[in-house]
Amino acid sequence: MRPSPRLLIASCIALLVSMLSIIFANGQREIALAPWGLLAVLAAADLLLSFSRRKQLSYGMATEIFIGESQTLRLEIPRMPAGLRARLAWPQGLSGAAEITFVPQADGTGIAETACRGVQRGVWAFEHIWLRWMSRLKLFEFVPRLKFDLEVRVVPNIRLVQSGEIATTVQSALYGVKENRAIGEGSEFHQLRDFVQGMDVKSIDWKRSAKRRSLVARELRAERNHHVIVALDNGYLMREEIAGLPKIDHAVTSALAVAWAAAIGGDQVGYYAYDVRPRSFVAPAQGRQAFARLRSWSGELTYSGHETNHTLALTELNARTPKRSLIIVFTDFIDTTSAELLVENLAILSKRHLLIFVAIRDPAAETLVETPPEDLDGVAVLVAANQAISERRLVLERLARLGITVLDATPETVTGRLISTYLEIKAREMI
Numbered sequence: 001m002r003p004s005p006r007l008l009i010a011s012c013i014a015l016l017v018s019m020l021s022i023i024f025a026n027g028q029r030e031i032a033l034a035p036w037g038l039l040a041v042l043a044a045a046d047l048l049l050s051f052s053r054r055k056q057l058s059y060g061m062a063t064e065i066f067i068g069e070s071q072t073l074r075l076e077i078p079r080m081p082a083g084l085r086a087r088l089a090w091p092q093g094l095s096g097a098a099e100i101t102f103v104p105q106a107d108g109t110g111i112a113e114t115a116c117r118g119v120q121r122g123v124w125a126f127e128h129i130w131l132r133w134m135s136r137l138k139l140f141e142f143v144p145r146l147k148f149d150l151e152v153r154v155v156p157n158i159r160l161v162q163s164g165e166i167a168t169t170v171q172s173a174l175y176g177v178k179e180n181r182a183i184g185e186g187s188e189f190h191q192l193r194d195f196v197q198g199m200d201v202k203s204i205d206w207k208r209s210a211k212r213r214s215l216v217a218r219e220l221r222a223e224r225n226h227h228v229i230v231a232l233d234n235g236y237l238m239r240e241e242i243a244g245l246p247k248i249d250h251a252v253t254s255a256l257a258v259a260w261a262a263a264i265g266g267d268q269v270g271y272y273a274y275d276v277r278p279r280s281f282v283a284p285a286q287g288r289q290a291f292a293r294l295r296s297w298s299g300e301l302t303y304s305g306h307e308t309n310h311t312l313a314l315t316e317l318n319a320r321t322p323k324r325s326l327i328i329v330f331t332d333f334i335d336t337t338s339a340e341l342l343v344e345n346l347a348i349l350s351k352r353h354l355l356i357f358v359a360i361r362d363p364a365a366e367t368l369v370e371t372p373p374e375d376l377d378g379v380a381v382l383v384a385a386n387q388a389i390s391e392r393r394l395v396l397e398r399l400a401r402l403g404i405t406v407l408d409a410t411p412e413t414v415t416g417r418l419i420s421t422y423l424e425i426k427a428r429e430m431i
Helices: 005-024 029-050 159-163 165-175 206-212 247-264 288-299 310-320 340-349 363-370 376-401 414-427
Strands: 058-060 064-066 070-077 085-088 110-118 122-134 140-142 145-155 183-194 216-221 227-233 268-274 278-286 326-330 354-360 405-409
Touching: 005 029, 029 140, 064 110, 110 145, 159 165, 159 247, 165 247, 165 414, 206 216, 227 247, 227 278, 227 310, 247 268, 247 288, 247 326, 247 354, 247 414, 268 288, 268 310, 278 288, 278 310, 310 340, 326 414, 340 354, 340 376, 354 376, 354 414, 363 376, 376 405, 405 414
Parallel strands: 064 145, 227 268, 227 326, 326 354, 354 405
Antiparallel strands: 058 070, 070 110, 085 122, 122 140, 122 145, 183 216, 268 278
8 A cells, every 4th residue: 555646745735734824823833733634534534445355366368378479368356446457567478468457347346358478488477466446535555466376388389280271281282183293293102093095104014004904004192201300590690589579489480380291291300409509309200299299399499599500500410310301491690791601501411401491581671671761870770771681682592502492581471481392392302
C-alpha cells in the first residue's frame, strides 16, 4: 500500500491551509490542525471501506509455445476491486503487455487475458505478479505482490510439420501429379510392368520377358536413402534479430522443416552444430525417429556469443562424413573479408558433397536502400546499406560459381524455397 496522488495533493492543500491559519489566525493556532484531522479521518474511513482479504489469483496458459508464436495467458480473481490492473515481470524468452487490465464479470469476478509470445528457446519461469488498484476514496493505492508459479517452455516451431503441408508437398512430388519426375527417370529399380506401345524400348527387361513370354519393362525411380545433414552455425552473427527473432531460430525452423521432408522422402537425416568449435554431431539416421531426435536436440541448442571458426568446423564435418551427402549449411557473414575463410572451406567441402548454402536476408536492409534519404545521416546509412548488399551479392555469386546451391531468402520465404530446392535436387538425382 502506498499513498495515491490524490492523497499527496490533499496533504499539500492541508499544509497550505495550516500555514495560512498560523499566519492569519491571530494566535489561534489550533485551527491549523483541523485540516490534518479531517484528512486523517478520511484516510481511516478509506482504509476501513477498502479493507479486503488477500486476493486469490488463478491463472492458466499452455505450458509449451512455438517460438515466434503467441499463447493467451488468462488471469482470474474473485471479488475484483474497481480498476484492477496487473503487471508481470516477463522472463527473457517471453514478451507481452507491460500492464494488464481486468474486466469485471456479472458475478463480480475479474478476468484478464493477454498474449504471451515466445522470443527465445528455453524454459522460462514467472515468479511474481503485482496487482494494483485504488481504494474507495482513491487516497491509497494497493500494490500487493503475489506468487506466480508458472513455467513455460519455448520450443522450435514445427507448425508446418503439424499442419501436414510438407507431407502433402513431398508425397505429391514423389507419388502424385509430379510422379513422372521421380518415377521412370531415376536409377533405382521400382517395379516391372507390361510393355505397351509408346514406351522406351530400352526399358524392356529381356530376361524376365523371356521367362514370362511377354514383354515387360523395368520401371525406375529416383534413388532414396541419401544422407542429408543439417549444419547449423550457432555463432554470434546468428543471434542478430530479424522479424523479431534471432537468425538461428529462423534457421532451426527451416532445418526442422527440411528434415521432415527428407524423412518422408526416404532419406537419412543427420545434424551438426558449431560455433568457435564443433559442438555436436549426430550421424544420419532414417525414419521419423531421426526427426524427433533433431527436434529435441535443436530445442536444447543454446545461444552462443562466440565467433564462428569455419575452418575447424567444416574440416571436422568433412572428416565425419566420408559418404557423399547433401549438406545444408545455415550460416551468415558480414562482408567479403570475413567470408573469405568460409568460402575456402566450403569449396573444399563441395568437392565431395553436394551443398546448399542458406543465408537469411534482412528485409530492413532493402527497405533502407529503397527509402530516399532526408538528411546527411540518411545518406550515410544509404551508402552503408548499399555497400553491405553489394558485398553480400559478391560472396553469394562466388559460392554459386563453385557449384554450391545458394539460397538467400527472407525469413518468410526461406523454408518454402529450401524444401522446393531439396525436392528438385532429389528429382534430378544430383546427390
